[in-house]
Amino acid sequence: MAPSSPDAGPSCAGSDEGAQGPGEESAGASQAAPATQSTRKDPLTRKASMLVEFLLEKDTKKEPISQHTLLKVVGRKYRQHFLEILRRASKHMELVFGLKLTVVGRSMIIYALIYKLNLGGDEGLSEGGGLPKSGFLMVLLGIIFRKSNHAPGEDVWEFLSVLGVYTGRSHWIFGEPRRLLTKDLVQKKYLKYRQVPNSDPLHYEFLWGLRACVETSKMKVLEVLAKIHDTVLTSFPDLYDEALRDQAERAGLRGTARAPTMAEASAPSRAKSYSSSHI
The missing domain is CATH 1.10.10.1210 (MAGE homology domain, winged helix WH2 motif)
Incomplete structure (x- = not known):
């Protein structure tokens, strides 16, 4: 699973694994x-x-x-x-x-x-x-x-x-x-x-x-x-509020991840339109 996945909301645990000591x-x-x-x-x-x-x-x-x-x-x-x-x-x-x-x-x-x-x-x-x-x-x-x-x-x-x-x-x-x-x-x-x-x-x-x-x-x-x-x-008001925040954070990350992809997808069409207008 890629660490950069947009579904891994910032409210989740960090990426450090933590050592398991001899005790x-x-x-x-x-x-x-x-x-x-x-x-x-x-x-x-x-x-x-x-x-x-x-x-x-x-x-x-x-x-x-x-x-x-x-x-x-x-x-x-x-x-x-x-x-x-x-x-x-x-x-x-x-x-x-x-x-x-x-x-x-x-x-x-x-x-x-x-x-x-x-x-x-x-x-x-x-x-x-x-x-x-x-x-x-x-x-x-x-x-x-x-x-x-x-x-x-x-x-x-x-x-x-x-x-x-x-x-x-x-x-x-x-x-x-x-x-x-x-x-x-x-x-x-x-x-x-x-x-x-x-x-x-x-x-x-x-x-x-x-x-x-x-x-x-x-x-x-x-x-x-x-x-x-x-x-x-x-019935779990504090947990429910935290779960709602988690949902909002995940939705925001997904939107951020999609934005560059949409911009990149539209870039070739803009370049093509520009070149056509200057023929």
Whole structure:
């Protein structure tokens, strides 16, 4: 992706990659603790995460998914909250993995997972014919956007734990999440991962990478955030204003980029007209 692309608005992250110091792994180990504590605070969210992992496992094996089986996963204690737990799990499946949970059975309730287009509209992260990861990337960009475009590593891992993705634990779709976020997506320039300047003890933060700035926008990411929280864009007034400014900056850059091209295109016709008038 060319750094001079007009879609890379000035409000996006800079082009410096940021060094990953030797203390990175030890810092990541300490970041895993708050993630576990967060999911324990909300039992319904924890059950929804369990349901997501169960649904994905069933989908890979192409086994039928009955409501009776899902109720057993939720457990008798939380059976009265089953519909809410299922709603949260279904939303995570759709936004992060691009899979929609649909009822297909008639005599008994049977669910199936149907692939739908990801909100990010980018299939570039799909590898080896597996599930596309662009929805997951949009969620990551949303976390960074909400944190003033600089998301502390602790906050990112804590949020991902709600989706059943934990640092240090291999995920059957994403592999080892730490490698995906701090290596793979950084190398592809979707994310930047760097040490926070002058931090003691060492802390790391995530920023948008150059390719993310080019291939999506803050408004598109805000749309994903609104869906996650079941609300409208204007419920995030500060983020909405920033997304509008980002749109205006992108439109201005595109106009600036087109102007020389139009001038150059008209130059030959003017030269031809001048030469004809002097024959």
